Amino acid sequence: MITAQNLSKAYGKTTALQEVSLTIQAGELFGLIGPDGAGKTTLLRILGTLLLPDAGTAFLDGKPVVESYRAIRRAIGYMPGTFSLYQDLTVEENLHFFATIFGTSIAENYELIRDIYVQLEPFKNRRAGQLSGGMKQKLALCCALIHRPRILLLDEPTTGVDPVSREEFWAMLQRLKSHGITMLVSTPYMDEASLCDRVALMRDGQVLSTGSPQSLIEAFDRPLLAVQADDTYRMLTDLRQFESTYSAFAFGHAVHLSLKAPVWPELVQSYLLNLKHTGVSVTPIAPSIEDVFIHAE
Amino acid sequence: MQNSPQSPIIEASKLTKQFGAFTAVDAISFEVERGEIFGFLGANGAGKTTAMRMLTGLSRPTSGQARVAGIDVAAHPEKVKQRIGYMSQKFSLYEDLTVMENIRFYGGIYGLPRKQARQAGSQLIEQLGMEAFARKQVSGIPLGWRQKLSFSIALLHQPDVVFLDEPTGGVDPVTRRQFWEMIYQAAETGTTVFVTTHYMDEAEYCGRVSIMVDGQIAALDTPDRLKSEFQAANMHEVFLQLTRPKP
Numbered sequence: 371m372i373t374a375q376n377l378s379k380a381y382g383k384t385t386a387l388q389e390v391s392l393t394i395q396a397g398e399l400f401g402l403i404g405p406d407g408a409g410k411t412t413l414l415r416i417l418g419t420l421l422l423p424d425a426g427t428a429f430l431d432g433k434p435v436v437e438s439y440r441a442i443r444r445a446i447g448y449m450p451g452t453f454s455l456y457q458d459l460t461v462e463e464n465l466h467f468f469a470t471i472f473g474t475s476i477a478e479n480y481e482l483i484r485d486i487y488v489q490l491e492p493f494k495n496r497r498a499g500q501l502s503g504g505m506k507q508k509l510a511l512c513c514a515l516i517h518r519p520r521i522l523l524l525d526e527p528t529t530g531v532d533p534v535s536r537e538e539f540w541a542m543l544q545r546l547k548s549h550g551i552t553m554l555v556s557t558p559y560m561d562e563a564s565l566c567d568r569v570a571l572m573r574d575g576q577v578l579s580t581g582s583p584q585s586l587i588e589a590f591d592r593p594l595l596a597v598q599a600d601d602t603y604r605m606l607t608d609l610r611q612f613e614s615t616y617s618a619f620a621f622g623h624a625v626h627l628s629l630k631a632p633v634w635p636e637l638v639q640s641y642l643l644n645l646k647h648t649g650v651s652v653t654p655i656a657p658s659i660e661d662v663f664i665h666a667e
Numbered sequence: 668m669q670n671s672p673q674s675p676i677i678e679a680s681k682l683t684k685q686f687g688a689f690t691a692v693d694a695i696s697f698e699v700e701r702g703e704i705f706g707f708l709g710a711n712g713a714g715k716t717t718a719m720r721m722l723t724g725l726s727r728p729t730s731g732q733a734r735v736a737g738i739d740v741a742a743h744p745e746k747v748k749q750r751i752g753y754m755s756q757k758f759s760l761y762e763d764l765t766v767m768e769n770i771r772f773y774g775g776i777y778g779l780p781r782k783q784a785r786q787a788g789s790q791l792i793e794q795l796g797m798e799a800f801a802r803k804q805v806s807g808i809p810l811g812w813r814q815k816l817s818f819s820i821a822l823l824h825q826p827d828v829v830f831l832d833e834p835t836g837g838v839d840p841v842t843r844r845q846f847w848e849m850i851y852q853a854a855e856t857g858t859t860v861f862v863t864t865h866y867m868d869e870a871e872y873c874g875r876v877s878i879m880v881d882g883q884i885a886a887l888d889t890p891d892r893l894k895s896e897f898q899a900a901n902m903h904e905v906f907l908q909l910t911r912p913k914p
Protein backbone atom coordinates (compact mmCIF):
# COMPACT_ATOMS: atom_id res chain seq x y z
CA MET A 371 0.00 0.00 0.00
CA ILE A 372 2.90 2.32 0.81
CA THR A 373 6.36 1.76 -0.65
CA ALA A 374 9.39 3.94 -0.23
CA GLN A 375 12.44 3.19 -2.35
CA ASN A 376 15.79 4.72 -1.49
CA LEU A 377 14.33 8.05 -0.45
CA SER A 378 16.92 10.71 0.29
CA LYS A 379 16.53 14.30 1.36
CA ALA A 380 18.94 16.97 2.56
CA TYR A 381 18.31 20.46 3.88
CA GLY A 382 21.45 22.36 2.98
CA LYS A 383 24.29 20.43 4.58
CA THR A 384 22.01 18.46 6.89
CA THR A 385 21.01 15.01 5.68
CA ALA A 386 17.45 14.32 6.80
CA LEU A 387 16.87 11.03 4.98
CA GLN A 388 19.43 8.66 3.59
CA GLU A 389 18.21 6.00 1.16
CA VAL A 390 15.20 4.95 3.17
CA SER A 391 13.20 1.98 1.90
CA LEU A 392 10.03 0.71 3.55
CA THR A 393 7.00 -1.34 2.57
CA ILE A 394 3.71 -1.07 4.41
CA GLN A 395 0.97 -3.57 3.66
CA ALA A 396 -2.65 -2.66 3.05
CA GLY A 397 -4.54 -2.47 6.33
CA GLU A 398 -1.39 -2.36 8.41
CA LEU A 399 -0.92 -0.09 11.44
CA PHE A 400 2.72 0.84 11.13
CA GLY A 401 4.73 2.89 13.64
CA LEU A 402 7.74 5.14 13.09
CA ILE A 403 9.93 5.63 16.12
CA GLY A 404 13.30 7.25 16.61
CA PRO A 405 14.98 10.11 18.43
CA ASP A 406 14.20 13.75 17.70
CA GLY A 407 15.71 14.63 14.36
CA ALA A 408 15.78 11.04 13.06
CA GLY A 409 13.88 11.94 9.87
CA LYS A 410 10.36 10.75 10.70
CA THR A 411 8.64 14.01 9.78
CA THR A 412 10.62 14.35 6.54
CA LEU A 413 9.57 10.85 5.51
CA LEU A 414 5.92 11.53 6.32
CA ARG A 415 6.00 14.82 4.45
CA ILE A 416 7.41 13.18 1.33
CA LEU A 417 4.79 10.43 1.47
CA GLY A 418 2.12 13.08 2.07
CA THR A 419 3.23 14.83 -1.19
CA LEU A 420 4.19 17.96 0.71
CA LEU A 421 7.90 17.70 0.12
CA LEU A 422 9.92 16.51 -2.89
CA PRO A 423 12.64 13.93 -2.30
CA ASP A 424 16.14 14.64 -3.65
CA ALA A 425 16.38 11.04 -4.81
CA GLY A 426 14.38 7.85 -4.68
CA THR A 427 10.69 7.20 -5.26
CA ALA A 428 7.62 6.36 -3.25
CA PHE A 429 4.22 4.92 -4.12
CA LEU A 430 0.93 5.16 -2.29
CA ASP A 431 -1.73 2.79 -3.45
CA GLY A 432 0.37 2.16 -6.55
CA LYS A 433 0.67 5.83 -7.48
CA PRO A 434 4.02 7.68 -7.54
CA VAL A 435 4.08 10.53 -5.01
CA VAL A 436 5.72 13.12 -7.22
CA GLU A 437 3.73 12.58 -10.42
CA SER A 438 0.33 11.71 -8.92
CA TYR A 439 0.26 14.06 -6.00
CA ARG A 440 -3.27 15.29 -6.77
CA ALA A 441 -4.83 11.84 -6.73
CA ILE A 442 -2.86 10.91 -3.65
CA ARG A 443 -3.95 13.98 -1.72
CA ARG A 444 -7.57 12.99 -2.24
CA ALA A 445 -6.98 9.44 -1.06
CA ILE A 446 -5.02 10.15 2.09
CA GLY A 447 -5.52 11.88 5.39
CA TYR A 448 -2.46 13.69 6.62
CA MET A 449 -2.02 15.14 10.07
CA PRO A 450 1.08 17.30 10.39
CA GLY A 451 3.02 17.58 13.61
CA THR A 452 2.38 21.28 13.93
CA PHE A 453 -1.06 22.78 14.21
CA SER A 454 -2.47 23.56 10.79
CA LEU A 455 -6.10 24.46 11.30
CA TYR A 456 -7.81 27.81 10.93
CA GLN A 457 -7.38 29.53 14.27
CA ASP A 458 -10.21 31.98 13.65
CA LEU A 459 -12.76 29.38 12.58
CA THR A 460 -14.71 27.53 15.23
CA VAL A 461 -14.24 23.82 15.92
CA GLU A 462 -17.27 22.94 13.87
CA GLU A 463 -16.40 25.31 11.03
CA ASN A 464 -12.95 23.76 10.70
CA LEU A 465 -14.41 20.30 10.47
CA HIS A 466 -17.08 21.42 8.06
CA PHE A 467 -14.45 23.11 5.90
CA PHE A 468 -12.38 19.92 5.58
CA ALA A 469 -15.46 17.84 4.86
CA THR A 470 -16.57 20.24 2.13
CA ILE A 471 -13.27 20.45 0.25
CA PHE A 472 -13.36 16.66 -0.01
CA GLY A 473 -16.97 16.71 -1.14
CA THR A 474 -18.43 15.00 1.91
CA SER A 475 -20.23 16.02 5.09
CA ILE A 476 -19.71 15.69 8.82
CA ALA A 477 -22.89 13.62 9.14
CA GLU A 478 -21.77 11.12 6.53
CA ASN A 479 -18.60 10.13 8.37
CA TYR A 480 -19.51 11.02 11.90
CA GLU A 481 -19.10 7.51 13.30
CA LEU A 482 -15.47 7.50 12.19
CA ILE A 483 -14.57 10.46 14.40
CA ARG A 484 -17.19 10.09 17.13
CA ASP A 485 -14.94 8.71 19.88
CA ILE A 486 -12.64 11.72 19.75
CA TYR A 487 -15.13 14.34 18.66
CA VAL A 488 -17.51 13.82 21.60
CA GLN A 489 -14.92 15.46 23.83
CA LEU A 490 -14.82 18.53 21.60
CA GLU A 491 -18.52 18.80 20.91
CA PRO A 492 -19.37 20.85 24.02
CA PHE A 493 -16.92 23.44 22.63
CA LYS A 494 -17.90 23.25 18.97
CA ASN A 495 -18.62 26.98 18.77
CA ARG A 496 -15.27 27.96 20.24
CA ARG A 497 -12.61 29.30 17.89
CA ALA A 498 -9.80 26.81 17.31
CA GLY A 499 -7.22 29.34 18.44
CA GLN A 500 -8.76 29.29 21.90
CA LEU A 501 -8.58 25.53 22.40
CA SER A 502 -6.06 23.98 24.76
CA GLY A 503 -3.04 22.25 23.18
CA GLY A 504 -4.47 18.75 23.41
CA MET A 505 -7.90 19.83 22.17
CA LYS A 506 -6.25 21.24 19.03
CA GLN A 507 -4.59 17.88 18.38
CA LYS A 508 -7.93 16.13 18.66
CA LEU A 509 -9.54 18.54 16.22
CA ALA A 510 -6.69 18.17 13.73
CA LEU A 511 -7.15 14.42 13.82
CA CYS A 512 -10.88 14.68 13.21
CA CYS A 513 -10.18 16.95 10.23
CA ALA A 514 -7.70 14.44 8.77
CA LEU A 515 -10.27 11.67 9.08
CA ILE A 516 -13.46 13.35 8.01
CA HIS A 517 -13.19 12.35 4.33
CA ARG A 518 -12.71 8.68 5.20
CA PRO A 519 -9.24 8.33 3.65
CA ARG A 520 -7.85 4.94 2.62
CA ILE A 521 -4.45 5.84 3.99
CA LEU A 522 -3.69 7.88 7.09
CA LEU A 523 -0.34 9.54 7.71
CA LEU A 524 -0.12 10.81 11.27
CA ASP A 525 2.87 12.77 12.53
CA GLU A 526 2.94 12.46 16.32
CA PRO A 527 -0.83 12.72 16.58
CA THR A 528 -0.98 12.31 20.34
CA THR A 529 1.67 14.79 21.41
CA GLY A 530 0.00 16.97 24.03
CA VAL A 531 -2.96 14.62 24.32
CA ASP A 532 -3.74 13.53 27.89
CA PRO A 533 -3.09 9.88 28.83
CA VAL A 534 -6.70 8.78 28.96
CA SER A 535 -7.61 10.40 25.65
CA ARG A 536 -4.48 8.82 24.19
CA GLU A 537 -5.79 5.40 25.13
CA GLU A 538 -9.14 6.21 23.53
CA PHE A 539 -7.36 7.51 20.47
CA TRP A 540 -5.48 4.25 19.98
CA ALA A 541 -8.63 2.26 20.48
CA MET A 542 -10.02 4.37 17.66
CA LEU A 543 -7.03 3.60 15.41
CA GLN A 544 -7.64 -0.12 16.01
CA ARG A 545 -11.23 0.37 14.85
CA LEU A 546 -10.09 2.27 11.75
CA LYS A 547 -7.86 -0.66 11.00
CA SER A 548 -10.89 -2.92 11.00
CA HIS A 549 -12.33 -0.59 8.33
CA GLY A 550 -9.27 -1.49 6.23
CA ILE A 551 -7.52 1.88 6.54
CA THR A 552 -3.73 1.73 6.24
CA MET A 553 -1.93 3.83 8.83
CA LEU A 554 1.58 5.15 9.23
CA VAL A 555 2.05 6.85 12.59
CA SER A 556 5.11 8.44 14.14
CA THR A 557 5.19 8.59 17.90
CA PRO A 558 7.49 9.44 20.80
CA TYR A 559 5.36 7.22 23.08
CA MET A 560 6.72 3.70 23.35
CA ASP A 561 3.48 2.29 24.79
CA GLU A 562 1.92 3.33 21.48
CA ALA A 563 4.70 1.74 19.45
CA SER A 564 3.89 -1.57 21.11
CA LEU A 565 0.33 -1.32 19.77
CA CYS A 566 1.47 -1.25 16.13
CA ASP A 567 1.58 -4.29 13.86
CA ARG A 568 5.12 -3.37 12.89
CA VAL A 569 7.47 -0.52 13.64
CA ALA A 570 10.54 0.97 12.00
CA LEU A 571 13.21 2.33 14.26
CA MET A 572 14.90 5.34 12.63
CA ARG A 573 18.04 7.25 13.48
CA ASP A 574 20.11 9.82 11.58
CA GLY A 575 17.91 9.58 8.52
CA GLN A 576 18.13 5.82 8.24
CA VAL A 577 15.97 2.86 9.17
CA LEU A 578 17.91 0.79 11.71
CA SER A 579 15.45 -2.06 12.04
CA THR A 580 11.92 -3.03 11.14
CA GLY A 581 9.69 -5.67 12.66
CA SER A 582 6.88 -6.43 15.02
CA PRO A 583 7.32 -4.87 18.46
CA GLN A 584 7.70 -8.40 19.81
CA SER A 585 10.52 -9.26 17.40
CA LEU A 586 12.42 -6.08 18.29
CA ILE A 587 12.08 -6.93 21.96
CA GLU A 588 13.31 -10.47 21.37
CA ALA A 589 16.41 -9.14 19.63
CA PHE A 590 17.37 -7.21 22.78
CA ASP A 591 20.12 -9.24 24.42
CA ARG A 592 21.41 -7.26 27.39
CA PRO A 593 20.67 -8.45 30.92
CA LEU A 594 18.22 -6.04 32.52
CA LEU A 595 17.34 -5.34 36.16
CA ALA A 596 14.64 -3.17 37.69
CA VAL A 597 16.09 -1.46 40.76
CA GLN A 598 14.18 0.49 43.36
CA ALA A 599 15.22 2.51 46.40
CA ASP A 600 13.71 5.29 48.43
CA ASP A 601 15.83 8.02 46.85
CA THR A 602 15.46 7.26 43.14
CA TYR A 603 17.56 10.12 41.84
CA ARG A 604 20.57 9.45 44.10
CA MET A 605 20.30 5.74 43.26
CA LEU A 606 20.36 6.59 39.56
CA THR A 607 23.60 8.52 39.85
CA ASP A 608 25.12 5.82 42.08
CA LEU A 609 24.15 3.04 39.69
CA ARG A 610 25.95 4.83 36.86
CA GLN A 611 29.19 4.39 38.88
CA PHE A 612 28.66 0.65 39.38
CA GLU A 613 31.36 -1.25 37.51
CA SER A 614 29.11 -3.64 35.56
CA THR A 615 26.69 -0.94 34.50
CA TYR A 616 26.14 -0.45 30.81
CA SER A 617 23.41 2.14 31.31
CA ALA A 618 20.86 3.23 33.89
CA PHE A 619 17.62 5.06 33.10
CA ALA A 620 14.66 6.07 35.24
CA PHE A 621 11.35 4.30 34.54
CA GLY A 622 8.78 5.86 36.85
CA HIS A 623 9.72 4.93 40.41
CA ALA A 624 12.26 2.31 39.29
CA VAL A 625 15.57 2.43 37.45
CA HIS A 626 16.22 0.00 34.60
CA LEU A 627 19.81 -1.09 34.82
CA SER A 628 21.35 -2.79 31.82
CA LEU A 629 24.57 -4.65 32.37
CA LYS A 630 27.74 -5.25 30.41
CA ALA A 631 27.60 -8.87 31.53
CA PRO A 632 25.22 -10.78 33.79
CA VAL A 633 25.74 -10.19 37.54
CA TRP A 634 23.82 -11.51 40.53
CA PRO A 635 21.06 -9.12 41.63
CA GLU A 636 22.44 -9.52 45.19
CA LEU A 637 25.64 -7.82 44.07
CA VAL A 638 23.73 -4.72 42.97
CA GLN A 639 21.74 -4.87 46.19
CA SER A 640 24.80 -4.89 48.42
CA TYR A 641 26.47 -2.17 46.33
CA LEU A 642 23.50 0.09 47.06
CA LEU A 643 23.22 -0.91 50.72
CA ASN A 644 26.89 0.00 51.17
CA LEU A 645 26.03 3.44 49.86
CA LYS A 646 23.39 3.72 52.60
CA HIS A 647 20.37 3.33 50.34
CA THR A 648 17.13 2.20 51.94
CA GLY A 649 14.14 0.35 50.56
CA VAL A 650 16.34 -1.39 47.98
CA SER A 651 14.92 -4.08 45.70
CA VAL A 652 16.49 -5.59 42.59
CA THR A 653 14.55 -7.80 40.14
CA PRO A 654 15.51 -9.22 36.74
CA ILE A 655 12.97 -8.10 34.16
CA ALA A 656 12.08 -8.60 30.52
CA PRO A 657 12.72 -5.56 28.32
CA SER A 658 9.95 -3.35 26.99
CA ILE A 659 10.00 -1.56 23.65
CA GLU A 660 11.14 1.55 25.53
CA ASP A 661 14.26 -0.31 26.70
CA VAL A 662 14.89 -1.36 23.12
CA PHE A 663 14.59 2.25 21.97
CA ILE A 664 16.95 3.57 24.61
CA HIS A 665 19.63 1.08 23.67
CA ALA A 666 19.27 1.29 19.90
CA GLU A 667 22.51 2.13 18.08
CA MET B 668 7.85 42.11 49.50
CA GLN B 669 10.49 39.45 50.20
CA ASN B 670 8.91 36.36 51.63
CA SER B 671 10.64 34.39 54.33
CA PRO B 672 12.33 31.11 53.43
CA GLN B 673 9.69 29.21 55.41
CA SER B 674 6.63 30.53 53.66
CA PRO B 675 5.39 28.72 50.54
CA ILE B 676 6.90 29.89 47.26
CA ILE B 677 3.51 29.64 45.53
CA GLU B 678 0.22 30.37 47.31
CA ALA B 679 -3.00 30.32 45.32
CA SER B 680 -6.28 31.14 46.95
CA LYS B 681 -9.55 30.73 45.07
CA LEU B 682 -7.71 31.64 41.90
CA THR B 683 -10.23 31.94 39.07
CA LYS B 684 -10.21 32.71 35.35
CA GLN B 685 -13.30 33.18 33.25
CA PHE B 686 -13.53 33.66 29.48
CA GLY B 687 -16.97 35.16 29.00
CA ALA B 688 -19.40 32.78 30.64
CA PHE B 689 -16.91 29.91 30.64
CA THR B 690 -14.89 29.24 33.78
CA ALA B 691 -11.52 27.80 32.76
CA VAL B 692 -9.98 27.88 36.25
CA ASP B 693 -12.48 27.55 39.06
CA ALA B 694 -11.37 28.86 42.47
CA ILE B 695 -8.26 26.73 42.93
CA SER B 696 -6.33 26.94 46.21
CA PHE B 697 -3.00 25.26 46.87
CA GLU B 698 0.53 25.89 48.11
CA VAL B 699 3.92 24.82 46.83
CA GLU B 700 6.94 24.71 49.13
CA ARG B 701 10.38 26.00 48.26
CA GLY B 702 12.53 23.44 46.44
CA GLU B 703 9.64 21.15 45.58
CA ILE B 704 9.15 19.46 42.23
CA PHE B 705 5.43 19.95 41.82
CA GLY B 706 3.56 18.12 39.05
CA PHE B 707 0.53 19.93 37.70
CA LEU B 708 -1.52 17.29 35.86
CA GLY B 709 -4.92 17.22 34.26
CA ALA B 710 -6.88 16.28 31.16
CA ASN B 711 -6.83 18.38 28.01
CA GLY B 712 -8.66 21.61 28.61
CA ALA B 713 -8.68 21.17 32.39
CA GLY B 714 -7.15 24.62 32.86
CA LYS B 715 -3.44 23.98 33.51
CA THR B 716 -2.02 26.44 31.00
CA THR B 717 -4.58 29.06 31.99
CA ALA B 718 -3.65 28.69 35.68
CA MET B 719 0.05 28.85 34.87
CA ARG B 720 -0.40 32.03 32.87
CA MET B 721 -1.96 33.66 35.91
CA LEU B 722 0.80 32.44 38.22
CA THR B 723 3.45 33.84 35.89
CA GLY B 724 1.82 37.26 35.68
CA LEU B 725 0.91 36.84 31.99
CA SER B 726 -2.83 36.83 32.51
CA ARG B 727 -4.94 38.63 35.07
CA PRO B 728 -7.07 36.53 37.42
CA THR B 729 -10.82 37.17 37.19
CA SER B 730 -10.97 36.71 40.95
CA GLY B 731 -9.03 35.14 43.78
CA GLN B 732 -5.37 35.65 44.58
CA ALA B 733 -1.97 34.20 44.03
CA ARG B 734 1.41 35.03 45.49
CA VAL B 735 4.59 33.78 43.87
CA ALA B 736 7.83 34.33 45.78
CA GLY B 737 5.77 36.51 48.10
CA ILE B 738 4.60 38.79 45.27
CA ASP B 739 0.94 39.27 44.44
CA VAL B 740 0.67 38.29 40.77
CA ALA B 741 -2.27 40.57 39.98
CA ALA B 742 -0.79 43.64 41.68
CA HIS B 743 2.80 43.25 40.44
CA PRO B 744 2.91 41.06 37.33
CA GLU B 745 6.21 42.60 36.15
CA LYS B 746 7.94 41.90 39.45
CA VAL B 747 6.77 38.31 39.33
CA LYS B 748 8.30 37.84 35.89
CA GLN B 749 11.73 38.83 37.23
CA ARG B 750 11.59 36.18 39.93
CA ILE B 751 10.46 33.27 37.84
CA GLY B 752 11.42 31.32 34.75
CA TYR B 753 8.75 30.19 32.29
CA MET B 754 8.76 27.71 29.44
CA SER B 755 5.52 27.93 27.54
CA GLN B 756 3.70 25.03 25.90
CA LYS B 757 4.57 26.49 22.52
CA PHE B 758 8.11 27.44 21.73
CA SER B 759 9.83 29.95 23.89
CA LEU B 760 12.83 30.44 21.62
CA TYR B 761 13.35 32.64 18.56
CA GLU B 762 13.37 30.25 15.62
CA ASP B 763 15.40 32.45 13.31
CA LEU B 764 18.13 33.25 15.82
CA THR B 765 21.02 30.90 16.48
CA VAL B 766 21.38 29.05 19.77
CA MET B 767 24.04 31.50 20.93
CA GLU B 768 21.98 34.52 19.89
CA ASN B 769 18.98 33.23 21.81
CA ILE B 770 21.02 32.86 24.97
CA ARG B 771 22.45 36.38 24.64
CA PHE B 772 19.06 37.80 23.84
CA TYR B 773 17.46 36.33 26.94
CA GLY B 774 20.49 37.20 29.03
CA GLY B 775 19.81 40.79 27.96
CA ILE B 776 16.14 40.61 28.87
CA TYR B 777 16.98 39.29 32.29
CA GLY B 778 19.45 42.13 32.77
CA LEU B 779 22.70 40.16 32.71
CA PRO B 780 25.65 42.41 31.75
CA ARG B 781 26.88 41.63 28.22
CA LYS B 782 30.13 40.00 29.31
CA GLN B 783 28.36 37.84 31.84
CA ALA B 784 25.73 36.85 29.26
CA ARG B 785 28.48 35.79 26.86
CA GLN B 786 30.19 33.71 29.53
CA ALA B 787 26.94 32.18 30.65
CA GLY B 788 26.23 31.37 27.01
CA SER B 789 29.46 29.49 26.38
CA GLN B 790 29.15 27.71 29.69
CA LEU B 791 25.61 26.69 28.97
CA ILE B 792 26.43 25.36 25.53
CA GLU B 793 29.26 23.32 26.97
CA GLN B 794 27.11 21.90 29.79
CA LEU B 795 24.43 20.91 27.33
CA GLY B 796 26.97 19.42 24.94
CA MET B 797 25.53 21.64 22.21
CA GLU B 798 28.80 22.88 20.73
CA ALA B 799 27.82 21.50 17.34
CA PHE B 800 24.61 23.53 17.35
CA ALA B 801 25.87 26.81 18.82
CA ARG B 802 25.87 28.71 15.53
CA LYS B 803 22.81 27.01 14.06
CA GLN B 804 19.39 28.53 13.79
CA VAL B 805 17.06 27.17 16.41
CA SER B 806 14.55 26.16 13.73
CA GLY B 807 17.03 23.57 12.47
CA ILE B 808 17.80 21.73 15.70
CA PRO B 809 15.86 18.75 17.06
CA LEU B 810 12.98 19.36 19.47
CA GLY B 811 14.54 17.70 22.50
CA TRP B 812 17.63 19.91 22.26
CA ARG B 813 15.52 23.01 21.92
CA GLN B 814 13.59 22.10 25.03
CA LYS B 815 16.76 21.55 27.02
CA LEU B 816 18.02 24.88 25.76
CA SER B 817 14.80 26.74 26.67
CA PHE B 818 14.94 25.24 30.13
CA SER B 819 18.52 26.39 30.67
CA ILE B 820 17.59 29.82 29.42
CA ALA B 821 14.62 29.94 31.80
CA LEU B 822 17.15 29.32 34.59
CA LEU B 823 19.71 31.92 33.43
CA HIS B 824 18.66 34.60 35.91
CA GLN B 825 18.53 32.09 38.79
CA PRO B 826 14.80 32.38 39.42
CA ASP B 827 13.20 31.16 42.66
CA VAL B 828 10.74 29.08 40.73
CA VAL B 829 10.49 27.83 37.19
CA PHE B 830 7.19 27.04 35.43
CA LEU B 831 7.40 24.39 32.73
CA ASP B 832 4.33 23.78 30.57
CA GLU B 833 4.64 20.32 28.98
CA PRO B 834 8.39 20.62 28.46
CA THR B 835 8.73 16.99 27.31
CA GLY B 836 5.70 16.80 25.01
CA GLY B 837 6.82 15.04 21.84
CA VAL B 838 10.35 14.54 23.14
CA ASP B 839 11.91 11.08 22.61
CA PRO B 840 12.42 8.64 25.52
CA VAL B 841 16.13 9.28 25.96
CA THR B 842 16.04 13.07 25.74
CA ARG B 843 13.00 13.16 28.00
CA ARG B 844 15.01 11.43 30.72
CA GLN B 845 17.92 13.79 30.25
CA PHE B 846 15.45 16.63 30.66
CA TRP B 847 14.25 15.23 33.97
CA GLU B 848 17.79 14.94 35.20
CA MET B 849 18.14 18.64 34.51
CA ILE B 850 14.98 19.22 36.53
CA TYR B 851 16.45 17.29 39.44
CA GLN B 852 19.67 19.27 39.24
CA ALA B 853 17.75 22.54 39.34
CA ALA B 854 15.70 21.34 42.31
CA GLU B 855 18.88 20.30 44.15
CA THR B 856 20.19 23.84 43.95
CA GLY B 857 16.96 25.05 45.55
CA THR B 858 14.93 26.09 42.51
CA THR B 859 11.27 25.19 42.80
CA VAL B 860 9.96 23.37 39.73
CA PHE B 861 6.31 23.60 38.72
CA VAL B 862 5.74 21.31 35.78
CA THR B 863 2.89 19.94 33.66
CA THR B 864 3.15 16.65 31.82
CA HIS B 865 0.98 14.04 30.16
CA TYR B 866 3.56 11.30 30.77
CA MET B 867 2.46 9.32 33.80
CA ASP B 868 5.94 7.93 34.46
CA GLU B 869 7.07 11.54 34.85
CA ALA B 870 4.35 12.11 37.43
CA GLU B 871 6.27 9.60 39.54
CA TYR B 872 9.33 11.84 39.47
CA CYS B 873 7.47 14.67 41.23
CA GLY B 874 7.43 15.22 44.98
CA ARG B 875 3.73 16.04 44.89
CA VAL B 876 1.23 16.24 42.08
CA SER B 877 -2.16 17.83 41.64
CA ILE B 878 -4.71 16.62 39.13
CA MET B 879 -7.08 19.18 37.63
CA VAL B 880 -10.52 18.27 36.34
CA ASP B 881 -12.75 20.87 34.68
CA GLY B 882 -11.00 23.86 36.22
CA GLN B 883 -10.74 22.45 39.73
CA ILE B 884 -8.05 20.59 41.61
CA ALA B 885 -9.57 17.17 42.15
CA ALA B 886 -6.63 15.62 44.01
CA LEU B 887 -3.31 16.74 45.43
CA ASP B 888 -0.72 14.61 47.22
CA THR B 889 2.47 12.60 46.78
CA PRO B 890 2.27 9.99 44.00
CA ASP B 891 2.50 7.18 46.57
CA ARG B 892 -0.34 8.50 48.71
CA LEU B 893 -2.52 9.13 45.67
CA LYS B 894 -1.97 5.58 44.48
CA SER B 895 -3.00 4.13 47.82
CA GLU B 896 -5.92 6.52 48.22
CA PHE B 897 -7.31 5.49 44.83
CA GLN B 898 -6.21 1.86 45.22
CA ALA B 899 -4.37 2.19 41.94
CA ALA B 900 -1.27 0.36 40.74
CA ASN B 901 0.11 3.43 39.01
CA MET B 902 -0.55 7.10 38.29
CA HIS B 903 -2.25 6.26 35.02
CA GLU B 904 -5.04 4.53 36.94
CA VAL B 905 -5.37 7.44 39.35
CA PHE B 906 -5.67 9.77 36.39
CA LEU B 907 -8.22 7.52 34.72
CA GLN B 908 -10.43 7.35 37.79
CA LEU B 909 -10.45 11.11 38.17
CA THR B 910 -10.94 12.10 34.56
CA ARG B 911 -13.42 9.39 33.48
CA PRO B 912 -15.37 8.67 36.66
CA LYS B 913 -17.67 5.68 36.41
CA PRO B 914 -21.28 6.85 36.43
Ligand SMILES: Nc1ncnc2c1ncn2[C@@H]1O[C@H](COP(=O)(O)OP(=O)(O)OP(=O)(O)O)[C@@H](O)[C@H]1O
Pocket residue numbers: 496500501502503504505530532686689691709710711712713714715716717718756
Ligand atom coordinates in the same frame (compact mmCIF):
# COMPACT_ATOMS: atom_id res chain seq x y z
N1 LIG C 1 -8.68 32.91 25.29
C1 LIG C 1 -9.59 31.97 25.54
N2 LIG C 1 -10.90 32.15 25.27
C2 LIG C 1 -11.81 31.19 25.52
N3 LIG C 1 -11.52 29.99 26.07
C3 LIG C 1 -10.24 29.76 26.37
C4 LIG C 1 -9.21 30.71 26.12
N4 LIG C 1 -8.03 30.17 26.53
C5 LIG C 1 -8.32 28.94 27.00
N5 LIG C 1 -9.64 28.68 26.91
C6 LIG C 1 -10.33 27.46 27.34
O1 LIG C 1 -10.04 27.20 28.69
C7 LIG C 1 -9.97 25.79 28.93
C8 LIG C 1 -8.65 25.46 29.59
O2 LIG C 1 -7.61 25.60 28.65
P1 LIG C 1 -6.08 25.35 29.04
O3 LIG C 1 -5.25 25.72 27.86
O4 LIG C 1 -5.80 26.02 30.32
O5 LIG C 1 -6.08 23.76 29.26
P2 LIG C 1 -4.87 22.79 29.63
O6 LIG C 1 -5.22 22.13 30.93
O7 LIG C 1 -3.58 23.50 29.57
O8 LIG C 1 -5.00 21.68 28.48
P3 LIG C 1 -3.86 20.88 27.62
O9 LIG C 1 -3.48 19.68 28.43
O10 LIG C 1 -4.61 20.42 26.40
O11 LIG C 1 -2.75 21.81 27.33
C9 LIG C 1 -10.19 25.12 27.57
O12 LIG C 1 -11.53 24.74 27.47
C10 LIG C 1 -9.85 26.23 26.58
O13 LIG C 1 -10.53 26.08 25.37
Ligand SMILES: [Mg+2]
Pocket residue numbers: 502503715716717756832
Ligand atom coordinates in the same frame (compact mmCIF):
# COMPACT_ATOMS: atom_id res chain seq x y z
MG1 LIG D 1 -1.90 23.36 28.33
